[in-house]
Amino acid sequence: MDKKDKSDYKLFIRFDDMSQGELAAFNRILMEIYRLRGLDFRQYRPKCLRRRIVTRLHAHSVKSFAKYIEILHNDPQELDRLLGVMTINVSEFFRNPETFEKVRLRILPEILEIKKRPSSHLIRIWSAGCATGEEPYSIASIFHTVLFKGFKLRVLATDIDEDALAVARKGCYHRKELSGLNEKQQHRIFNKIEEDRLTVKPLFRDLVEFRRHNMISDPAPRLMDLVFCRNVVIYFKKELQRKVYENIHRSLNPGGFLVAGKVEAMLGVAEDLFEIYDLNERIYRKRN
Numbered sequence: 017m018d019k020k021d022k023s024d025y026k027l028f029i030r031f032d033d034m035s036q037g038e039l040a041a042f043n044r045i046l047m048e049i050y051r052l053r054g055l056d057f058r059q060y061r062p063k064c065l066r067r068r069i070v071t072r073l074h075a076h077s078v079k080s081f082a083k084y085i086e087i088l089h090n091d092p093q094e095l096d097r098l099l100g101v102m103t104i105n106v107s108e109f110f111r112n113p114e115t116f117e118k119v120r121l122r123i124l125p126e127i128l129e130i131k132k133r134p135s136s137h138l139i140r141i142w143s144a145g146c147a148t149g150e151e152p153y154s155i156a157s158i159f160h161t162v163l164f165k166g167f168k169l170r171v172l173a174t175d176i177d178e179d180a181l182a183v184a185r186k187g188c189y190h191r192k193e194l195s196g197l198n199e200k201q202q203h204r205i206f207n208k209i210e211e212d213r214l215t216v217k218p219l220f221r222d223l224v225e226f227r228r229h230n231m232i233s234d235p236a237p238r239l240m241d242l243v244f245c246r247n248v249v250i251y252f253k254k255e256l257q258r259k260v261y262e263n264i265h266r267s268l269n270p271g272g273f274l275v276a277g278k279v280e281a282m283l284g285v286a287e288d289l290f291e292i293y294d295l296n297e298r299i300y301r302k303r304n
C-alpha cells in the first residue's frame with residue numbers, strides 16, 4: 017500500500033453488526049499498524065483479524081475498539097502484543113508427523129534423483145512462514161543425511177514477524193515445547209544446556225538461514241526444490257492466496273514440490289499451477 021492510500025484504510029473492512037464508530041476504530045487500528053510498522057493487513061480475512069484483535073480487548077477488559085486505541089497509544093508495548101496475536105506463530109517440531117514421514121520416504125529420494133546431475137548438487141528448501149523455527153529445524157534434521165551423499169543443503173526460513181525470527185535464530189526451546197518428540201528424537205536433534213532447556217545442534221542449525229520476508233509484498237526467493245508453506249495462507253483472502261501460490265510456483269524449480277497445510281484447500285485456488293502428489297498430506301508438484 018502506498019502512503020497516499022492510507023485514507024482508504026478508514027473503512028476498508030466492514031462488518032454489518034458494527035456501529036460506524038466501532039468500524040472506524042477497527043480500521044484505525046489497522047491503519048496504526050501500517051503507519052508504525054508498515055504491515056498491511058487489508059488482505060487478511062476480516063473475521064479472523066477481528067477475532068484476534070478482540071483477544072487483546074479481552075486482555076484489557078475493554079469492550080470497544082475505540083477504547084482499545086487509547087491503550088495502544090498509552091502503552092508502548094501493546095502494539096507488539098497485538099502483532100503477536102495477529103500473526104500467531106504457533107508451531108511444533110514435526111507438526112503432522114505423517115507428512116514429514118512422507119517427505120522423508122518419498123520426496124527426499126525424488127529430489128535426489130533430480131539433483132544427481134553434477135551441475136545441480138545443491139538442494140534448496142524454503143520454509144515460508146516459519147514462525148519460531150520448529151518447521152525449518154525439522155526439515156534440516158531429516159534432510160541433513162544428503163550431506164553424506166555428496167549433496168549440499170540450504171534451508172531458507174522466512175517470516176514476517178521479527179520476534180518469532182529472533183526466537184527461531186536462537187534455536188533454544190523449553191522441554192515442555194518438545195513434548196511431541198520422544199527421548200531419542202530429542203537426543204538426536206538437541207544439546208541439553210540446562211535441565212529443561214535444549215538447543216538445536218549446530219549440525220542442523222548451520223543449515224538454516226532465517227530471514228524476514230513478507231509473502232504478500234516481497235519477491236519470492238528462487239531456485240527452490242521444495243517449499244513448505246503450512247498454516248499461513250489460511251489467514252489470507254482467496255485472491256491473495258492465489259497470489260502467494262503464484263509466487264511459490266515461480267520460486268520452485270521444474271518438478272519442485274510444495275507441502276501445504278493440512279487445513280489448506282490449495283485446489284480450487286491454484287490447481288492450474290500444481291498437480292496433486294499426495295492429497296492426504298497436501299503435497300503438490302509444480303506444473304510446468
Ligand SMILES: C[S@@+](CC[C@H](N)C(=O)[O-])C[C@H]1O[C@@H](n2cnc3c(N)ncnc32)[C@H](O)[C@@H]1O
Nearest residue numbers: 103105106107145147175176177230231246247
Ligand atoms: C501458524 S504459524 C505457521 C508456522 C509453521 N509453518 C507451521 O505450520 O507450524 C503462521 C506464521 O505465518 C506468519 N505470517 C503471517 N503473515 C505472513 C506474511 N504475510 N508473510 C510471511 N509470514 C507471515 C506468521 O508470523 C506466523 O509465524
